[in-house]
Amino acid sequence: MKKLINNPKNVVEEMVEGYVKAHPEYIKQLPENDRSLVTARETREGKVGILIGGGSGHEPGFMGYVGDGMADGVAVGNIFASPSPDPILEVTKAIDKGAGVVYLYGNYAGDVMNFGMAAEMADLEEDIQVGMALASDDVASAPKEEKEKRRGIAGEFFIYKAAGAAADFGYNLDEVVRVAKKANENTRSMGVGLSPCSLPQTGEPSFEIGDDEMEIGLGHHGEPGIEKGTIQPADAVADRLVADILADIEINNGDKVAVLVNGLGSTPRMELYIVYRRVEQILRDKGIEIYRSYVGDYITSLEMGGMSVTLMKLDDELEKAIDHPVDCPMFVQK
Numbered sequence: 001m002k003k004l005i006n007n008p009k010n011v012v013e014e015m016v017e018g019y020v021k022a023h024p025e026y027i028k029q030l031p032e033n034d035r036s037l038v039t040a041r042e043t044r045e046g047k048v049g050i051l052i053g054g055g056s057g058h059e060p061g062f063m064g065y066v067g068d069g070m071a072d073g074v075a076v077g078n079i080f081a082s083p084s085p086d087p088i089l090e091v092t093k094a095i096d097k098g099a100g101v102v103y104l105y106g107n108y109a110g111d112v113m114n115f116g117m118a119a120e121m122a123d124l125e126e127d128i129q130v131g132m133a134l135a136s137d138d139v140a141s142a143p144k145e146e147k148e149k150r151r152g153i154a155g156e157f158f159i160y161k162a163a164g165a166a167a168d169f170g171y172n173l174d175e176v177v178r179v180a181k182k183a184n185e186n187t188r189s190m191g192v193g194l195s196p197c198s199l200p201q202t203g204e205p206s207f208e209i210g211d212d213e214m215e216i217g218l219g220h221h222g223e224p225g226i227e228k229g230t231i232q233p234a235d236a237v238a239d240r241l242v243a244d245i246l247a248d249i250e251i252n253n254g255d256k257v258a259v260l261v262n263g264l265g266s267t268p269r270m271e272l273y274i275v276y277r278r279v280e281q282i283l284r285d286k287g288i289e290i291y292r293s294y295v296g297d298y299i300t301s302l303e304m305g306g307m308s309v310t311l312m313k314l315d316d317e318l319e320k321a322i323d324h325p326v327d328c329p330m331f332v333q334k
Helices: 008-022 085-095 109-126 144-149 156-168 173-185 234-246 269-285 316-323
Strands: 027-029 036-039 049-056 073-079 101-106 130-135 187-195 213-216 227-230 256-263 289-296 305-314 326-328 331-333
Touching (some): 073 085, 130 173, 156 256, 156 305, 156 316, 187 234, 187 256, 213 234, 234 305, 269 305
Parallel strands (some): 101 130
Antiparallel strands (some): 027 036, 187 213
């Protein structure tokens, strides 16, 4: 697939350089490590730091969510690969304001290992207390009785939102971790893949799928889904995704949810809004109130075709977190 790049080996470095130059009022690069980015704005002493990160290729995740109301820093990995412990540690040191730092990342083996190593280094070498919360919202990636094995996909956005708000509210480290884990526990996602992306290093498709096929439950890196079949109309796809989510989490008549219809990179917003239209109908018919809605490309997979639906069940605390203002390069909420 065609790519507008220079050298495949330098694609992440050049992307990060361009991003920092495009948004100097929001973000800056640490001189110690070019994969370590932090907010360009002053944060108050005593505030819990929020550190996010993961592989590149998911833009605007994860760099796009460093800013007021969300993350204070991000560690940037290679395409679809975890950042190493070194940039994570450098960000940790830069954003610690004396109250500790919370790591938020997806439940992938590389991220679990590298963020865990960085947390140990922060404790032993810098005396910085670190809390951690994993995103594991993908219903398709493991059965309900093994949900601790589930990977994080677009629902990570809601976890960043909740934790960032909690830190702004003045919660201590343990409380910010509690809110982040609560957000994850109340969040479910289900996706569909329509076409592959290609890695810049190889130019080859990340998986194979026919022109007339779709794959339910496909992962953000091209991990196999749970069912492949002939492509269906948008309403039928939305019906399936929402049904699988509601079979996994108890959301009843009168409950409130935040809804995210997330594009994976190449699916037009026209199609995402068509899906959202059906999601709204399904939830309205069940007496479930949509408290806030988000439609667009929030966590992508390069130019992959497809989308996901995420529901987060809300209570008063999560409502307050979802309502909290945000000002980031790639996401603003007033």
